[in-house]
Amino acid sequence: MSALLELNGLHAYYGKSHVLHGVSLRVGEGEIVSLLGRNGSGRSTTVKAIMGLVDAEGSVRWRGKELVGQKAFQIAHLGIGYVPENRDIFPKLTVHQNLLLGQKRSQKLPRWSFDDMYGMFPRLKERQHTEAGVLSGGEQQMLTLCRTLMGDPDLIMIDEPTEGLAPKIVELVAEYLRELKRRGISVLLVEQKLTIALEVADRCLVMGHGQIVFEGTAAELRADTYVRREWLEV
Numbered sequence: 001m002s003a004l005l006e007l008n009g010l011h012a013y014y015g016k017s018h019v020l021h022g023v024s025l026r027v028g029e030g031e032i033v034s035l036l037g038r039n040g041s042g043r044s045t046t047v048k049a050i051m052g053l054v055d056a057e058g059s060v061r062w063r064g065k066e067l068v069g070q071k072a073f074q075i076a077h078l079g080i081g082y083v084p085e086n087r088d089i090f091p092k093l094t095v096h097q098n099l100l101l102g103q104k105r106s107q108k109l110p111r112w113s114f115d116d117m118y119g120m121f122p123r124l125k126e127r128q129h130t131e132a133g134v135l136s137g138g139e140q141q142m143l144t145l146c147r148t149l150m151g152d153p154d155l156i157m158i159d160e161p162t163e164g165l166a167p168k169i170v171e172l173v174a175e176y177l178r179e180l181k182r183r184g185i186s187v188l189l190v191e192q193k194l195t196i197a198l199e200v201a202d203r204c205l206v207m208g209h210g211q212i213v214f215e216g217t218a219a220e221l222r223a224d225t226y227v228r229r230e231w232l233e234v
Contacts, residue, residue: 084144
């Protein structure tokens with residue numbers, strides 16, 4: 001499988017603090033890769049480094065083009081979507097207006113429409129004229145996921161999408177991820193919940209101390225009690 005995204009020897013820093021120590025990974029076309037690890041292991045920093053949001057050195061290649069040194073908006077325009085952990089919605093705008101803001105001006109016909117979003121998450125359709133700031137946490141998460149998709153990315157990086165959500169909403173998020181896969185969108189999923197990561201991922205990577213400590217299929221991770229105990233279980 002050809003790599004859409006490829007990291008080689010990536011180091012990242014917050015000021016003088018050295019957080020990533022030579023991370024290498026790849027995400028192929030139409031593949032879901034889960035990036036797992038405890039808090040502080042470097043998962044979110046990896047995604048931010050790909051997006052150009054933290055100081056980084058090493059190599060991040062997108063369809064063979066080097067991204068390190070580019071600005072976040074330039075990286076987004078290349079076809080990479082990013083859903084941050086803090087659900088960055090515009091609270092005073094309606095659901096529909098938030099989705100409108102996600103659209104990119106492009107020559108090609110987008111893969112996703114408002115109907116797609118409202119079909120996936122009927123609750124958003126019911127609340128399309130409601131200010132986003134009054135939505136529940138789960139609804140805001142749905143909105144953030146959908147707004148990123150409206151930009152028609154080829155790869156979507158999602159940081160902790162199920163954090164603090166009710167089990168019913170977690171299942172909706174899992175279905176959303178399956179729908180992305182059906183449509184050929186690649187996903188880099190940062191998750192702490194092993195269950196959802198194992199359920200939807202083609203491959204799983206485990207991070208510890210700013211490095212990749214395991215790479216394999218969901219079945220291989222399920223079978224590896226040492227890695228789960230040493231690097232994942234609290």
